[in-house]
Amino acid sequence: MIKYRSKVSLLIPATALIVGNTPVILGIIAKEISLTLGLILIIVITASILPILCISYIIDGDNLEIRFMYFLRQRYKIDDLEEISKTSNLTAAPAASVNRLCLKFRNGQTALISPVRQQDFIGSLLGINPKIKIHL
Numbered sequence: 001m002i003k004y005r006s007k008v009s010l011l012i013p014a015t016a017l018i019v020g021n022t023p024v025i026l027g028i029i030a031k032e033i034s035l036t037l038g039l040i041l042i043i044v045i046t047a048s049i050l051p052i053l054c055i056s057y058i059i060d061g062d063n064l065e066i067r068f069m070y071f072l073r074q075r076y077k078i079d080d081l082e083e084i085s086k087t088s089n090l091t092a093a094p095a096a097s098v099n100r101l102c103l104k105f106r107n108g109q110t111a112l113i114s115p116v117r118q119q120d121f122i123g124s125l126l127g128i129n130p131k132i133k134i135h136l
Contacts, residue, residue, distance in 0.1 A: 002060075006055035081105055
């Protein structure tokens with residue numbers, strides 16, 4: 001079993017913090033939200049962004065498992081993986097970086113991921129399925 005963490009671009013969590021907390025801060029300033037409630041909301045919003053830091057990609061036998069949000073998992077057969085390409089698609093995905101890989105599978109499914117050490121990750125997948133087409 002090989003585990004790769006997700007690369008984290010500061011852009012993604014910073015944007016989420018700003019977008020999530022700005023209305024609360026403005027509400028506190030305008031005295032529409034009490035300071036206590038505002039601080040609680042800021043803590044909850046900030047804590048909800050922490051799972052971004054816990055995304056991982058696990059190669060276990062001939063399976064690729066994507067783990068995110070502590071309890072969510074997606075599993076793919078590496079033998080069904082047809083193509084890996086570089087992408088900067090910002091669609092919501094278990095990828096905490098804008099430097100992403102798009103995995104395309106035989107059944108038409110795709111997965112956007114952003115592993116640290118992308119070349120090592122790709123090499124591990126190719127070791128299991130050498131037929132994967134690489135477009136970087």
